[in-house]
């Protein structure tokens with residue numbers, strides 16, 4: 001339990017740590033982060049060509065449409081009221097599927113995970129949901145126990161769409177609440193009465209969706225400890241299986257609509273950490289386990305089991321239990337990941353169509369991992385997921401003597417040790433309870449690509 005984090009004696013110390021460590025830094029959903037991808041993609045081998053033809057595969061589909069723009073949004077999205085636009089988009093996605101599966105082992109590899117993200121996947125009509133599902137099931141081999149998940153917006157969800165997702169085999173849903181306070185909702189341009197959240201969770205439970213996740217955001221304008229405690233309580237009352245508590249990433253130079261949020265009071269780093277530690281204590285008191293960074297789950301959830309057994313993974317969707325499978329991203333802006341590389345599709349809808357019409361994969365940027373990148377990726381993901389780094393185990397795994405090979409990086413951890421954020425001896429590094437709030441800063445010690453460019457990332461706190 002982290003209720004001690006709310007004790008009056010520790011709060012000044014946390015405030016001082018927030019001031020010290022709040023700096024731009026990656027979220028490490030990939031290593032290197034996506035801002036290191038380049039347009040020089042000619043040296044990339046075909047997707048997944050270095051993976052066994054029987055190895056499991058994950059699929060990610062990006063549905064980029066939304067009916068209105070939330071001003072905090074950091075996603076690739078197109079605002080439209082016209083749902084027929086998705087018919088043309090699905091035509092293109094089907095062409096992309098065909099390009100990937102023609103003469104390829106991808107169509108026979110067991111797909112163990114499918115995720116629809118956005119944008120708003122429930123922008124799709126029930127007929128469009130079925131059409132995409134039919135195409136995917138024809139083109140790929142879906143494992144019977146596959147995890148099939150979708151991100152939903154309760155404001156535009158109805159029973160017919162829930163039924164369509166369920167009939168297509170979706171077994172996990174996550175939906176965004178962000179904040180329940182009406183003033184905060186006005187400031188972020190996302191009006192969502194809590195009755196819509198209650199209705200959404202009831203529809204999903206009635207349909208038999210086996211796992212439900214609720215997303216919240218801290219660091220939004222006008223949030224106060226009191227108002228955010230009410231939001232957390234409302235979210236807990238829904239009894240989701242998982243809760244995600246995202247840190248608002250203010251990057252207006254990349255997302256100009258976020259400038260609107262500067263008109264209201266945006267919490268500073270100290271205030272954000274205060275909101276977060278309060279929320280952690282409240283969520284843990286309600287019986288949820290803190291998985292890491294921004295994820296919480298009920299004690300019997302498979303994320304908790306993966307965390308306990310040291311098999312937790314991190315990818316572009318956050319934490320995952322499906323270890324080691326290559327991820328094929330389809331749709332605009334989606335990112336694919338295999339053992340050797342990352343590649344990202346074009347973000348523009350017209351370019352996406354043009355390239356597919358020409359019979360070429362719509363990949364725009366990518367990154368070929370060096371052996372050194374792979375070693376550092378392992379170390380960073382180990383810290384992000386398991387909060388622990390065993391030098392002997394990873395020296396054997398990576399073929400280098402970690403204390404010697406990474407002596408300079410380990411020396412950089414001294415200030416974290418002095419601040420009580422991690423402990424270190426000759427055999428391992430262990431991140432402390434307080435250190436979990438600064439995990440991005442700790443992981444950055446092993447990032448050889450880190451740039452001092454202040455505009456590349458959101459702040460770590």
Ligand code: SF4
Pocket residue numbers: 065066068069070072073074075077118119120153
């Ligand atoms: S619904 Fe989601 S993806 Fe769409 S604008 Fe709002 S935050 Fe962005």
